[in-house]
Amino acid sequence: MIPVSLQQEWMEQMEQADKKGCSESFIESLPRVPLSKIKKDDNCPICCCTYEEDDHPLVAELPHCGHRFDVECISVWLSKSTSCPLCRDDVMSHKLGIDTSQVELEEDWGMFG
Numbered sequence: 001m002i003p004v005s006l007q008q009e010w011m012e013q014m015e016q017a018d019k020k021g022c023s024e025s026f027i028e029s030l031p032r033v034p035l036s037k038i039k040k041d042d043n044c045p046i047c048c049c050t051y052e053e054d055d056h057p058l059v060a061e062l063p064h065c066g067h068r069f070d071v072e073c074i075s076v077w078l079s080k081s082t083s084c085p086l087c088r089d090d091v092m093s094h095k096l097g098i099d100t101s102q103v104e105l106e107e108d109w110g111m112f113g
């Protein structure tokens with residue numbers, strides 16, 4: 001039997017882990033939208049500013065759902081959350097994740113060796 005107090009501690013830790021956002025490198029690896037693809041009235045859903053208001057707009061596109069945000073805004077958001085602010089899709093579940101898959105492979109090999 002696991003003491004209830006310990007279970008609660010785990011739950012709290014898991015909740016906190018959930019709240020941890022994406023890594024900086026993941027945020028930086030988000031595809032940037034070229035200026036030519038930004039329409040005049042396109043705006044960032046987070047700050048509601050049109051991208052064109054900025055002289056040098058940096059716009060990031062989430063790979064799975066195609067929603068676009070200021071790089072600045074989505075960086076702040078993803079540092080605290082792993083879901084798209086608009087559709088709530090988990091961006092980490094769509095991560096191509098070359099790093100992690102390689103680590104898993106190596107672990108498998110280790111088990112058989």
Ligand SMILES: [Zn+2]
Nearest residue numbers: 044047070073
């Ligand atoms: Zn914004």
Ligand SMILES: [Zn+2]
Nearest residue numbers: 065067084087
């Ligand atoms: Zn989305």
